[in-house]
Amino acid sequence: MRRSVLPSLLKTLLIGLVTLPVAVFAIPFLKRRDIGGEAFFGMGVNADKEPHTTPYLVNELGVKKLLIRIPLWEMEHIDSYLAFIRNFHDKEITVALLQDREHITSPLMLRDHLIQIFEALEGVCGTYVIGSTINRAKWGFFSVNEYLDFYKIAYDLKEKRFPHLKLIGSNVIDFEYHYSAHTLFNLAKIRYDALGSLLYVDRRGAPENTQMGFNLIEKIRLLAILAQMSPKSNGEIVITETNWPISGTAPYAPTSETECVSEEEYADFMVRYHLLAFASQHAQSVYWHQLIAPGYGLIDNRDGQLRKRTAFHAYKTMLHHLQKATFVGYGEKRGRHTLLAQVPEGLLHVEWVERGTLNVSLTHSVEGTFRDGEHFISDTFVLTPSPLYYLTSMDEL
Numbered sequence: 001m002r003r004s005v006l007p008s009l010l011k012t013l014l015i016g017l018v019t020l021p022v023a024v025f026a027i028p029f030l031k032r033r034d035i036g037g038e039a040f041f042g043m044g045v046n047a048d049k050e051p052h053t054t055p056y057l058v059n060e061l062g063v064k065k066l067l068i069r070i071p072l073w074e075m076e077h078i079d080s081y082l083a084f085i086r087n088f089h090d091k092e093i094t095v096a097l098l099q100d101r102e103h104i105t106s107p108l109m110l111r112d113h114l115i116q117i118f119e120a121l122e123g124v125c126g127t128y129v130i131g132s133t134i135n136r137a138k139w140g141f142f143s144v145n146e147y148l149d150f151y152k153i154a155y156d157l158k159e160k161r162f163p164h165l166k167l168i169g170s171n172v173i174d175f176e177y178h179y180s181a182h183t184l185f186n187l188a189k190i191r192y193d194a195l196g197s198l199l200y201v202d203r204r205g206a207p208e209n210t211q212m213g214f215n216l217i218e219k220i221r222l223l224a225i226l227a228q229m230s231p232k233s234n235g236e237i238v239i240t241e242t243n244w245p246i247s248g249t250a251p252y253a254p255t256s257e258t259e260c261v262s263e264e265e266y267a268d269f270m271v272r273y274h275l276l277a278f279a280s281q282h283a284q285s286v287y288w289h290q291l292i293a294p295g296y297g298l299i300d301n302r303d304g305q306l307r308k309r310t311a312f313h314a315y316k317t318m319l320h321h322l323q324k325a326t327f328v329g330y331g332e333k334r335g336r337h338t339l340l341a342q343v344p345e346g347l348l349h350v351e352w353v354e355r356g357t358l359n360v361s362l363t364h365s366v367e368g369t370f371r372d373g374e375h376f377i378s379d380t381f382v383l384t385p386s387p388l389y390y391l392t393s394m395d396e397l
Contacts, residue, residue, distance in 0.1 A: 008143035015185050016178025023181075023225045027218075030225045031235070035281050037325035037341070041274070041318075042067055042094070044241065044290030047084035050301055055087045057291060057299065061312065062319045065092045067129070067240060067287040073100040075113055082120050094168070094287070095121065096129035096240060097154075101140045104150055111153050118162050127166040129196055129240050130154045135172050135179040144182040148190065155190045166193040168238055173198035175211050175219055177226065184230035194236040194284065195227045202244045203259055206385075207273040208337075208354050216273065217280045224282035237282055241289040243296040244269050246309075252295030252302075267311040268352075268385045271318050271371060275339050275350055275387060278322070279330035288315070313372040314386075321348060321369065321389045336383065347394045352387040359383075366390040 042065035045054050058066065066088055070081050085093060097117070103110045118128075133139040134147040141147050151169050158165045169192040170183040180197070199219065201207055207216050214222065220237065228235040245253035247260035261269065270288065277283040292299045298312040325341035325348060332338075336358060339350040351360075365379045368390030381388065 002142055005143035005145070008145035011186075012144050012178055012182040015182045019181045019185055019226065019229070020177060020222075023222055023229060026225050026229065027221050030221055030282070031228060032281055033224075033235070033284070035278070035284055035327065037278070037322040039065075040278055040283070040285055041065065041323060042285050042287035043315075044069070044287050046290060046292070047081050049290075049292040050306065051080075051084050051087075053306065054084075054291065057306075058088065058091070061291070061298075061316050062323070063315075064090075064323075065094070065285060065287070067094045067096055069096045069098055069132075070117065071098045071100070072103045072110070072113055073098075075116070078116065078120070085121065086124060092127075093125040094127040094129060094240075095125050096132055099131050099140050099150065104140050104146055107149070107153055110150065111157065114154055114157055115161070118157065118165065126164060127168065128154070129168045129171060131169070132171050132196075132240070133173045133198060134170070134183075135174075135176050144179055144186075147183065148186060148188040152188055152190050168192065168194045168196040168240065171196040171198060171240060173241075174200055175214070177223060180223060181226055184226055184232055186232075190232060192227075192233045194238045195223065195233050196238050196240045197223055198241040199223075199239050200242050201273070202242075202255070202261075202269075206354060207269050207276055208332075216276045220277060220280040220282050224280075236284050239277060239283050239286040241287060242273065243289045245296050249295040249300075252293070254295060263309050263311065264386075266309070267314040267371065268387070270311050271314050271387050272337075272352060272385075274318060274322075275337075275352075278325075278327065279339055281327055310372060317369060317371060317373040317389075320373075321350070342394065343391075346391045349390050349392065350387050351383055351390075352385060353383045355385060357382050357384050366392060 043063045044067045068085055130151050134141045170180055172179045204211050224237050227233040244266050245255045245260045246266055247262055253260055277286050290297050292301050294300050294302045300307045325343050328340040328342055330339045335354045337352050341348045360381055362379045365377055367377050369375055370388050371386040
């Protein structure tokens with residue numbers, strides 16, 4: 001451990017010990033946000049993965065919001081990144097700026113490169129994720145104080161030269177909210193337009209599983225109340241990255257085989273993660289990581305071939321049903337989950353069970369869709385871990 005960062009690490013611990021218990025007790029007083037499907041769904045795409053084909057796949061998928069990463073250590077290739085970003089004429093683009101140690105320790109270099117990017121993408125991108133995975137030393141930051149200094153350079157540029165920009169900050173990975181708390185409660189002269197989180201839950205298995213007593217919805221709400229308590233945030237939460245590693249894809253999977261799931265489980269967990277995050281009504285957007293990746297993407301591009309996994313069709317189906325949705329309610333009883341949303345066609349029911357099957361009988365036939373897009377019309381169906389969608393009249397609320 002580097003002794004120079006010990007004061008910052010101690011501060012992180014103390015701030016977490018003070019603020020997190022208060023936040024837990026304050027959750028019942030959390031101010032609800034009204035988040036619709038139009039702003040909620042986003043997808044990560046990379047310039048180094050099938051750049052010429054990606055725009056066509058994005059259009060086929062139907063997603064309107066994209067997150068594109070620019071590693072600051074590849075500024076010599078910035079023109080390629082800019083050209084890739086400009087391919088998406090009708091999409092809402094967020095650019096994630098990834099750091100390395102050199103940019104963390106060289107403020108003048110960081111400032112120059114930020115200006116170069118902000119100016120080059122004027123009129124194309126107005127939202128930036130400033131830094132990522134700040135609580136992992138392998139990504140360059142040794143302390144939260146270092147991140148605050150890093151973020152302040154971007155914030156000062158926004159204040160003085162680029163006031164129209166939206167900056168997403170913090171960007172702690174996993175359920176390690178003592179780091180998030182330190183980014184929110186400090187004396188630095190900064191402010192976040194939204195609080196970013198790489199909220200992975202893959203090591204817990206299914207998205208409904210708990211960690212330290214908190215399920216996914218509760219984790220999101222805890223982060224939201226921290227953000228609302230802080231004078232440095234307006235309370236908006238953006239999940240900038242999440243996924244599950246896929247079995248049999250080593251060395252491309254980012255974890256060991258123990259944490260990997262089958263492609264069927266991946267599709268189920270992906271949809272259910274989005275449904276639960278939407279039900280929280282405190283995640284403004286979720287960006288799935290990502291469209292093309294052998295170890296964790298909707299599309300496998302090994303051996304020069306593009307193979308759409310089951311999850312591609314599951315995501316497309318989810319978007320079709322929920323992109324114009326307004327949240328109505330969510331409930332869980334004995335492992336049966338039901339999300340209700342108002343859509344132009346009526347009242348949308350999305351249902352699943354965490355394990356096993358459950359036979360359901362309705363009083364009349366409904367029109368519905370299984371996870372991957374197959375249609376059905378019936379008054380009976382079987383709930384499984386794969387969510388299904390069906391419509392009823394709003395009068396049935």
